[in-house]
Amino acid sequence: MLTIGSLGKKTGTKVQTVRYYEQIGLMPEPGRTEGGQRRYGDAEVDRLSFIRHARQLGFPLEAIRELLDLSDNPDRSCHEADSIARRQLKQVELRMDRLKALRTELKRMIHECSGGNTADCKVLEVLRDHSECLTDHDAIGA
Amino acid sequence: MLTIGSLGKKTGTKVQTVRYYEQIGLMPEPGRTEGGQRRYGDAEVDRLSFIRHARQLGFPLEAIRELLDLSDNPDRSCHEADSIARRQLKQVELRMDRLKALRTELKRMIHECSGGNTADCKVLEVLRDHSECLTDHDAIGA
DNA sequence: CTAAATGTTCTAGCTGCTAGAGGTTCAAGT
């Protein structure tokens, strides 16, 4: 039986995060000692590892909830898990495209910076000049 | 003189966001009508455009605050603005590297998904298998 | 002069944690 601290160490998760996962129902309520402390077994180690691994791949918690659900029901179709993963891949590729565009413009503005005073700073000039903007809608959340 | 709504439309900003920027001191407190509604002039349009453009390039609000400050003082050195932009470029490149790694692993797990039931789903299997993990520390925030 | 559109403030919510206060329990050493 593991304490929450050792569970955290085993899975690379902060204690607070484990409790947070419990709070939002991603992790089950574990058994407790007489004094009220949480104790975990192997199943919880596996589940938390699964969650952390999925997080490292950028899956949002809601997607992980679905994946865990699928994982708990071995008789359901694999297609759902597959489509969740494909959705995530799309997200990643979208973000990459955005970042690529950002990098290009950032490089351009830095490249052109000559190094005088801010009156004729290219960086600021680019930001001021609305004409060469990226497409309107949010490149922001990239 | 523009209402907050028209300012928003001109700059592609939601009304609430304009007020939020005012609240955190990025936008100045504007003049008001007798009835208490905000009215904006050209200077505010420029300033908000600057902010939005910088946001589209992914600059965090604190960096934008510095950039605005530099922009307001034309006699200060351009180096500061330049280094803020370089910092941002580094961030972007870091995130791109992370996303590249994620994409690789996501592609791998999708590629191997055969399409039976979840009992032998490759997607879930990869997530369960802790051994082939990415390097521990946060690939998450990518 | 009325009605609709837009404005106002205030509060709470989103994601995914993280940190702190203030208190309790556990395990090891003496």
Next chain:
DNA sequence: ACTTGAACCTCTAGCAGCTAGAACATTTAG
């Protein structure tokens, strides 16, 4: 058996950067 100190407990609030809603006031066009 007793003490100490690390690790646990709950609860609340905070981070970024908005976004949405309630409940009300103002503005403007017909």
